Amino acid sequence: MNCLGTVLEHGGCALLKLVLHRRQYGQLEDSVSWVWVVGVETQALPETVDGSKPRSSHAIRAALVVSHAWSAPWGSGFGARVSWDALGQCILCSVDGVRLQGRCAEVVTIVPKHSQHAT
Known part of the structure; x- marks a missing residue:
């Protein structure tokens, strides 16, 4: 997930293919949805035990x-927040209050090619 921050920092973008579990008519069904990553939520990391800074501070x-x-x-500028638990399952929480669990099946990233002559 940290690669998403790097992609956005370099002017790129990302698409995530989510397979989410929905309950419909009492049965659990999977639905596939492509979402566009428009930002990331970060958390500051504490210093390491020996006092040195981690490679990335967030x-x-x-x-x-x-x-x-x-x-x-x-x-808000976004429609939902996607986070991952310790087992790798993704959790989608929409700004409207919908909460779904599932998995991220694919990630597509696009990073611009920087020219040496760009101004």
Whole structure:
């Protein structure tokens, strides 16, 4: 997940293919949804035991995403927050209060090619 922050820092973007578990008519069904990562939520890391700074001073806690299937994110700029638990399951929490669990099946990243002659 930390690679998402690096991609965004370099002017790129990312798409996540989420397979989410939905309960419909009393049965658990999987639905597939592509979401666009528009930001990341970070958390400052403490210094190591020996007092040295970690390689990165922030860890990514969640990806902030939008989807064509959701209403426009008026105030926040994102429609949902995707985080991962210790077992690798993703948890999607929408700004409307929907909470779904599942997995991230694919990640597509796009990073611009920087020219030496760019100004």
